[in-house]
Amino acid sequence: MKKDDYYPIIFKRKSIRNYDLNPLDNNILKEISEEFDNLIPLYSNINTEIKIISTEDVKQRFMKKAPHYLAVFSDTSEGYLTNVGFMLQQMDLFFSSNGIGSCWQGIPIPKAEILNGSNLKFIILMAFGKPLDPLYRDSMNEFKRNPIEKISKVTGADNLLEAAKLAPSATNSQPWFFTGNDSAINVYSIKPNFLKAMVVNKYIPIDVGISIYHLKVAAEHFGKTTEIIFDKDEKKDSPKGYTYYATLKFSME
Template sequence: MNLDNPIFKKPITEVIKARTSMRSYNGVPLDKTIGDSIIDVINQVKAPFGTNIRVKLINSKDSDLKLGTYGVIKGTSTFIVSSVPKSDNALVDLGYSLERAVLYATDLNLGTCWLGGTFNKGQFAEVMELKDNEILPIIIPVGYSSEARRGMDTFVRFMAGSKNRKAWSKLFFDVDFNTPLKELESLEYFIPLQMVRLAPSAANKQPWRIIKSSNSYDFYLEQSKDSKSDSYNDMHKIDIGIAMCHFELTSAELGLEGHWEKLQLSSQDNKKYIISWVRK
């Protein structure tokens, strides 16, 4: 873990606050040097579960295939495309790794947007040369934001309730899920937890639940109890990875040392245990 976050020019808290889902871009091509640096950021990440993530920066104009997003994204032809093996925690690692690149792009005043459903998966999988044991769950468009954001941006953000954040007491707990964590009792981890609250998530579900234990912060995924929602629960593993990225980067900037570790903890009801941040 880098305690000074050298890839960022601005404080990570400012970068996280500045990040927003951008769907309208101004059409200016992304500089190749910048594109290469974004991919380098992802390749240098050591994911908590050690997943091998394949990633490419794809320009749809360079392909004969129709790499479309069904009209959701306008003004950019550049996409971060990645694939991971079909394994239990691969999507957690994917969210963790790619969010660092999203924040890096934000720090460069670039726009991005996590897309999990509104793109032609078959065509992108073909360009990615997807293997039999891999999945391609998301793509991320990247580019220079349009001066006048389209009505689509406003509409999608309104429908998703992107500005709405769950109350602190609904997300963070003390020792067990029966006791909400008081903000003052989070002490030096108040800011990292606040940055978790600002993490993006599919349909703004904010599925992360965190328990403060004696020497760790234990991350759980609140799953839907609807048996038809297995695919959505899997996608929310990406959200947990994104939240972990925010938590670690902010902790690092504050000089709070620790590491990710899978402890001998059990899932509880619809809350699936994922991993813990063990403090030094």
């Protein structure tokens, strides 16, 4: 299985919800689990665990079945949900670039044996398998996303923000906001309204982690190296009503 520049994949990927329920070949499953070791964490101090589980291990809760799922567990150190978003989006793009369908799944949960099988807290599932729908979008028009003007006050880095904008998010809520310029981008989340908050609050930090990963992929595609830091001053200066997450600092390679 290949792992190259994910940038082009960001512009055509989509969530897959219809799967051939026959299991993938064992060699492929082995290669998928080998990829777990290559995932880059956002915070290297956080302990995570990923397991491949099957349809029978999951309470689908009205969601369509998939032949396989990644079940993600984590300790609950500060930033753990954002870290999971950042790490698991690497798997979403890995699947998509290797002809495998995938979809983040916040609603289904693993059965008790799986939950009890880890010392860490269960966070989320990602369904995957052979897609029965087309794997890619035919055109950019198929993306339902907010325009850059709505999610950013960044100057001079639209090429990076285009990739952040296309990140998947729970219920497509797109809770991210960005400030800065082409050498440093600050990442925030917006506060959802009261009703929306009941559904999406748990997922907002995960969604933001996903968009941070898309920013990193784009920066590297354009030849920049990225350092991701937590800047106490930026946190202090956060625009009103926004929650600060991280700052990406870019330098030319």
